[in-house]
Amino acid sequence: MAEMRYLRAINQALSDAMAADPSVILIGEDISEAGGAFGASRGLRERFGAERVIDTPISEAALAGAAVGAALSGLRPVAEIMFMDFTTLVMDALVNQAAKARFMFGGQRSVPMVLRTPHGGGLGAGPQHSQCLEAWFAHVPGLKVVCPSDPASAYGLLRAAIADPDPVVFIEHKALYAMKGEVPDDLPVMPLGQAGILRQGRDVSIVAYGAAVHTALTAATQLADEDIEAEVVDLRSIQPWDEATVLASLARTHHLVVVHEAVEAFGVGAEIVARMVDIGFDELDGPILRVAAPFMPVPFSKGLETAYLPSPERVAAAVRRTLA
Amino acid sequence: MAEMRYLRAINQALSDAMAADPSVILIGEDISEAGGAFGASRGLRERFGAERVIDTPISEAALAGAAVGAALSGLRPVAEIMFMDFTTLVMDALVNQAAKARFMFGGQRSVPMVLRTPHGGGLGAGPQHSQCLEAWFAHVPGLKVVCPSDPASAYGLLRAAIADPDPVVFIEHKALYAMKGEVPDDLPVMPLGQAGILRQGRDVSIVAYGAAVHTALTAATQLADEDIEAEVVDLRSIQPWDEATVLASLARTHHLVVVHEAVEAFGVGAEIVARMVDIGFDELDGPILRVAAPFMPVPFSKGLETAYLPSPERVAAAVRRTLA
């Protein structure tokens, strides 16, 4: 085991994937000479050359579309979109091209590309630099969506995403970049679509992904003081997500709370609730509750943003409510 | 009461809104000289002039962004995007600009614009001309989302959307354009955010919107033969949606099925289920089930598309399952 930061784990995964497969290229704005706005590709130009670590003009639509064309033509491009908020500019490439190519061409060819992008608030970056838009992508057949919560899963899932034959939207959380965590020495790949149980508990299941996993863990610690034992499930993959693990946890605890930083309404949590109500109805001893952002753009002011983001206190309150 | 087609109701609403308010303009591709790809703006150039019914180049991003700028500068633009699939190109204008302007500028000004666009399958138009993407917009604070099921609501809701101070995504269904229906002679405006109960029933509530309302009504007729009385709720508005009416219906029937044509996973139905599980848990006598499209792009072949689209049979089966 070694300690590694989340950002470094991503950098290492990119580096290892490029070393292992010469068809892996990186493409994005300020990713090459500058090493990425957040530093995810630092040192990779030096190691792999400017032909494989490509700085683009400020042309998101074309760079994402180019990733699709390159993936159809023998490369495994990893595109970076600097903030998830800017994925508004690449929706056509992702949704109408990447996601559908395999299906609409009758399975002739897959589109092995990854689009990496950071989401989330906490930096006072305001309404256009903080959004969590993963629910959009999870709603699109043909895309996979991943959102790691710690360095080990950031490394393992990114390696899996790059190796995957289909297009993957790989979502990082800006506020986690500096987070340190234990990573096994052999740096294992983590399969897409598998959740992890980070804490076991008999009373309630809390399902979360990305930075919200830590909110859930903190809430679980607080709840333990009240003799409520919460099981915390880290979803890791959002599309496909690990229904079986969530259902099994629900079958043990009979209570479920879903937590994420994205807006609650029409968010990822809604699907988890709806699916559990469908396939797990008989297991339910209380309502499934969601703790997520209110229906508001991410505000700039620190005070507003703190009130906006899901807190351990709100998670604990939801747990108490469903147990009541 | 007069009979009117859905497409004609939209045309009439545009015409009446333009006559009532000189600040209403229409902007889009082939909407002026050609009267719209589906004919929604036929005759309006002749009546209101080319300055108010504006043909644009094939530049979706700029035309949508121009609608935002015009709305901030004293007009009430109604933009048309020819197929909902092409809204992939206007996400930035809608999501980062229109939706957030009021909030991020501290309430200084509202953005009174409407973006009209048709969704849905049934025409064999294939994967890039048939999608139902309303869940994306419903997830964005600052936007409103409307989807009428018949001529009367198409007229009434479009008038309300144009009069509304905030940005509204107004979704029409291509397969409904030719549908005839009764429209009151005085052509009433219908408030956004209010559902309608199209059929009363004691046993189960079926909630739907757009073309799926007719699937639900057909299913209800079939179920009546089995002595199952279904109540059919036409949501009409998706954001905000009429929780109170849905909850009241659920409180009467204790069973709920949600139907829509969009992909089930992470779709609009998930939110309705999740919300009812939260605020209506004690009313539930069975799982809330969804009937919607499978996780697949809309296929071209008629046979595949028919299997893909929600059918009255699948709705009836879901009703039987939740009642079992």
Next chain:
Amino acid sequence: MSEPTTPGLAGTGHNAAAELLALYRSLVLIRRCEERLSTMFADGEVPGFIHLSIGQEAVSAGVMAALTPEDTIASTHRGHGHAIAKGLSLDGFFAELLARDTGLCRGRGGSMHVADMSVGMLGANGIVGAGLSIALGSALAHRTLKNGAIAVAFFGDGALAEGLMHECLNMAALWKLPLLFVCENNGWGEFLPTSKQLSFTLKDLAAAYGIPHVAIDGNDVAVVAAHAARIAAEVRSEGPRVLECLTTRVRGHFEGDAQKYRDPDELAALSERDPLHVAASRLAAMGVGETALSEITTEIAARIEAAVAAARAAPAPLFEAAMADVYTGAQPVQGGV
């Protein structure tokens, strides 16, 4: 519209005639396929929307003659001609248009999504302009893989207004990619002349990025082929080029469009520029007589009938198999049907 350049033919004598005859064959193949589709569409046998390239065949035939099988193309909503000229399977084409399981896309895509990856045809596209960035990426892949291939982006004059046009021209020029931009300038974007949509010419736009541009008569396959051969070689060794083909949309925007918005005189005048007619005249001047041409036509008609018959007899696609095409290998767990 820029003034078209009209150079001499690439070769002369016997070789030139043989080459032109091969191009003529390609023209006839596209034309007859589309005419066949038009009839079947009118009969209700072809579902969905179809956009025919009748009148524009010389662009497809001429450009594709300059390409190798490894070269890739990204196409448009009006993509039949590109696909056929690139050599896609005819059986697979008709089966796709008739939504059969034996179709190239197994009935999932239809006209707007015909593709044959095995011949480097990366797909027609329902999104105006989208093929531009796919071709850009394909060109980038060719360069990275050093495989000597080039990519070709086909697009209409209406697509010139899309933002992606600018982004791709800039990136192609900046990176000197082996990318050939082929504009089929037919004067129309759906129902509105592009003169009402564009404040610029492609010639001037291309000049801004320093990409060499040439505008040619896109209805004369000999001209297109000669230019395409020269320019494709430049693209292979030097970088991006723009080839603007002035051409004619004879049919409506899609089948079923009565074109009431078009001047009847303009429509009537189109027959003079009919690519088949132009090529046949050239061939006649070279001494290739009617018989050789009608032999081609007969042979092609037979191939098409065989393909249509095979398509008609083929099974419809199955839903479960379609579900299995969304992702490679195992499906993600999803509720659904």
Next chain:
Amino acid sequence: MSEPTTPGLAGTGHNAAAELLALYRSLVLIRRCEERLSTMFADGEVPGFIHLSIGQEAVSAGVMAALTPEDTIASTHRGHGHAIAKGLSLDGFFAELLARDTGLCRGRGGSMHVADMSVGMLGANGIVGAGLSIALGSALAHRTLKNGAIAVAFFGDGALAEGLMHECLNMAALWKLPLLFVCENNGWGEFLPTSKQLSFTLKDLAAAYGIPHVAIDGNDVAVVAAHAARIAAEVRSEGPRVLECLTTRVRGHFEGDAQKYRDPDELAALSERDPLHVAASRLAAMGVGETALSEITTEIAARIEAAVAAARAAPAPLFEAAMADVYTGAQPVQGGV
């Protein structure tokens, strides 16, 4: 970079001096505000990201001098200068940057979203290029409403690569809109010189659409003001124009950026082109002495300190009030907190 045009000043004699002094005041106001913010940012008092326009003030001051209060502007991530020169409330500005309830955007937007609709400042923008289409729509509104106003789109040279640039230039030219495109060409897009991002010049691009373009020294406020006055009048009566201002980004891309990627010599050379320095020299040549200038500086410093003090004393925004700003009037029912 195109060769800048450097014309004479608009006027001479007493009037010219008075005009230039007013421009100088605007320069100083922007500079001192930004320097104040820089200090407060370093002290941790200003949250979020801030992009300063130090070195680029002459563009804002010069262009805005040509506008009426009814004219509208759409700005960028580097928007403080535009906002201040357009006359937004200084108290509201500092209160916004400090995230107070008295801020122009009541603490919901911050630096990247400063706006003051009451003076036609339609907002800074966190999305590169997005202001272009907002200005396009605003110009369309002005024309439709026949109010005689014009719209101005500010953008950086990095934004030239966005597809929206092309779409908006085309539409503005096609419709002859009263829209002034102002490019602040500082040679950089974040951390990479735009010479590595662009294969074209704005001059050549604008020429393609037939939009008259002029490139000027954007650090000489007299030059900017003279050109802007002339060009704004043309925009008002004739249609779109492009004004390219060659300028200098003195600070990092955002505060906290150490600019290690920049040549120290290049950075050192910037002081010669400092807009305040250039203006002061011109004023000196016109006989306006140090005293007049330092009076302005002193007065402005006092205004700024008052604004900062008021902002510091102002209350933080309340969550419930913020929720009420998402929509006009009553909120849609939504779970949430």
